[in-house]
Amino acid sequence: xxxxxxxxxxxxxxxxxxxxxxxxxxxxxxxxxxxxxxxxxxxxxxxxxxxxxxxxxxxxxxxxxxxxxxxxxxxxxxxxxxxxxxxxxxxxxxxxxxxxxxxxxxxxxxxxxxxxxxxxxxxxxxxxxxxxxxxxxxxxxxxxxxxxxxxxxxxxxxxxxxxxxxxxxxxxxxxxxxxxxxxxxxxxxxxxxxxxxxxxxxxxxxxxxxxxxxxxxxxxxxxxxxxxxxxxxxxxxxxxxxxxxxxxxxxxxxxxxxxxxxxxxxxxxxxxxxxxxxxxxxxxxxxxxxxxxxxxxxxxxxxxxxxxxxxxxxxxxxxxxxxxxxxxxxxxxxxxxxxxxxxxxxxxxxxxxxxxxxxxxxxxxxxxxxxxxxxxxxxxxxxxxxxxxxxxxxxxxxxxxxxxxxxxxxxxxxxxxxxxxxxxxxxxxxxxxxxxxxxxxxxxxxxxxxxxxxxx
Numbered sequence: 163x164x165x166x167x168x169x170x171x172x173x174x175x176x177x178x179x180x181x182x183x184x185x186x187x188x189x190x191x192x193x194x195x196x197x198x199x200x201x202x203x204x205x206x207x208x209x210x211x212x213x214x215x216x217x218x219x220x221x222x223x224x225x226x227x228x229x230x231x232x233x234x235x236x237x238x239x240x241x242x243x244x245x246x247x248x249x250x251x252x253x254x255x256x257x258x259x260x261x262x263x264x265x266x267x268x269x270x271x272x273x274x275x276x277x278x279x280x281x282x283x284x285x286x287x288x289x290x291x292x293x294x295x296x297x298x299x300x301x302x303x304x305x306x307x308x309x310x311x312x313x314x315x316x317x318x319x320x321x322x323x324x325x326x327x328x329x330x331x332x333x334x335x336x337x338x339x340x341x342x343x344x345x346x347x348x349x350x351x352x353x354x355x356x357x358x359x360x361x362x363x364x365x366x367x368x369x370x371x372x373x374x375x376x377x378x379x380x381x382x383x384x385x386x387x388x389x390x391x392x393x394x395x396x397x398x399x400x401x402x403x404x405x406x407x408x409x410x411x412x413x414x415x416x417x418x419x420x421x422x423x424x425x426x427x428x429x430x431x432x433x434x435x436x437x438x439x440x441x442x443x444x445x446x447x448x449x450x451x452x453x454x455x456x457x458x459x460x461x462x463x464x465x466x467x468x469x470x471x472x473x474x475x476x477x478x479x480x481x482x483x484x485x486x487x488x489x490x491x492x493x494x495x496x497x498x499x500x501x502x503x504x505x506x507x508x509x510x511x512x513x514x515x516x517x518x519x520x521x522x523x524x525x526x527x528x529x530x531x532x533x534x535x536x537x538x539x540x541x542x543x544x545x546x547x548x549x550x551x552x553x554x555x556x557x558x559x560x561x562x563x564x565x566x567x568x569x570x571x572x573x574x575x576x577x578x579x580x581x582x583x584x585x586x587x588x589x590x591x592x593x594x595x596x597x598x599x600x601x602x603x604x605x606x607x608x609x610x611x612x613x614x615x616x617x618x
Contacts, residue, residue: 170248171257172223174241183237184226190366191222195373210376218369221324224311225365227261236261256315260322263311264361265368267328267336267353269583270306271618275299281312282618285340285356290618294318298325305583307333309368326368330584332375339371340364352580395483400509402479402491404502412472415501419470422497426460431472435479435490437465470494477502549585549607557581569611579616582607 175181196206207215230236238261246254268281271290279299280290284307291312298321302308307330311322328336337353343364344354356364406415416430425433459465468481468490477498479490491505556562559581560574568574586604608617 168257168260170245170253171227171238171241174237174245180237183229183231184223187226187229187366188219188222191225191369192218192373194370195377198374199377209380217324217326218373221265221326221365221369224260224263224322224324225265227257228263228362228365252316256313259313259315260311263313263322264358265309265311265324265365266356266361267333267368268308268310268312270302270308271304273299273302273304280618281308281310284353285361286358287355291319293321295321302327303587305587309336309372326372328372329375329379331379332372335375336368336371339367343367395485397482398484398509400479400481400484400487400507402481402487402494402505402507404477404479404494404498404505406475406477407501407503410501415472415477415498418498418501422493424467424493425470426464433470434460434466435468435470435481435493436460437467479505546606549604553607553610559584565611569613575613575616578611579613582611582613582617 175184192203192206196202199205201209203215227238228236238257242249242254242257249257266286267284269284270279270281272278272280276296276299278292278294279302281293282288282290293312298308307328309326309328311324312319313322314320333352340354340356344356344360406412412431419425419433420427424436426436427433467486468479471478471480477494479487479494481487481490487507491507494502495505553565556564557568560568560577563574565578565581568578582604589602589604605614605617608614
């Protein structure tokens with residue numbers, strides 16, 4: 163929202179009963195979230211940050227400006243009639259344009275940082291529109307999707323202030339919500355076609371969909387997904403360390419370990435502990451299905467339960483659950499007997515392991531200096547080799563068809579175009595949107611698949 167142009171308008175909210183009416187509109191935009199969480203607007207601002215909270219306030223305010231009330235009055239009309247002489251023609255024209263605008267979902271492309279971008283309306287259709295924009299173009303990436311209002315100002319089309327960056331998950335939620343409201347079944351199109359008047363009526367849906375998804379994602383990131391190993395056990399890293407008894411050599415321990423059927427040696431100091439066929443199938447996951455299951459296999463499909471390494475005077479067993487740690491300890495104590503002492507166990511969650519790895523990586527690993535042009539060449543070659551192979555591999559998002567197969571149908575071409583945009587968008591955000599990977603050009607894939615006309 164252009165604060166300078168709307169300062170007088172915002173101040174005028176205190177006149178008559180406009181504050182109460184605005185409160186109704188604000189309630190439509192964020193009320194269900196506050197009720198669901200039993201929180202206040204101040205609580206919400208603390209959770210998502212005051213700047214984001216004010217953007218939500220701005221979305222509601224811009225919606226409020228277009229409302230015609232039962233008494234036939236409109237806030238902008240009343241204000242300009244009584245105070246328009248203070249604003250001048252430029253600000254007055256902007257307020258009228260904002261009053262007539264509606265929020266829609268746009269896909270952005272051809273971004274020129276600090277200058278402009280192209281925005282394609284995903285709900286009403288039509289050709290992309292050039293927007294003159296300075297701030298948002300510095301953070302948006304190719305194929306990002308935003309909920310926003312487009313308004314005319316000084317002969318140019320610009321973005322209003324209430325802009326919400328929509329993730330892919332939020333877009334899916336919005337499509338579902340729109341189809342529910344419109345009582346239609348989703349077909350091949352990602353979004354239903356919506357006319358301008360309907361968008362005006364559905365303005366709070368954009369704010370609520372974005373807000374619910376954002377809070378869910380924040381909660382998920384704070385808690386993290388539950389992690390389980392292939393047996394369905396809680397994934398907690400255990401390192402069981404045995405000290406070799408006095409006078410016992412590495413060779414003697416290695417000879418015993420080579421004789422244990424469940425251990426497969428890679429060399430004289432390292433073994434993989436494998437699941438024995440006789441031990442039965444993996445237990446079924448007993449969780450609610452919201453977690454991630456991690457399983458390691460050898461090239462021949464044998465399931466790896468853990469690893470063993472002889473390091474100096476110590477034998478270290480590394481496994482990823484308490485249950486496997488107990489089984490492994492019993493296995494080794496039975497096989498090695500008094501060749502080793504009583505083991506000590508170190509326990510670490512996945513989050514702790516990642517934090518420690520990052521900490522040691524920052525301290526111990528010197529930065530490898532590669533010239534930017536050489537880095538771009540290496541990464542470019544790597545990405546091209548990878549994606550040339552992917553063009554002939556089944557892709558789950560394409561119904562397990564290869565991209566080359568999927569483009570043979572009209573609906574398939576649309577799916578492949580969406581898939582390509584997703585790849586481009588993700589890569590563009592790599593390393594914070596900077597570096598060789600973020601700058602990689604996927605144009606050759608669009609051309610090779612015959613989809614260049616859809617890359618707009």
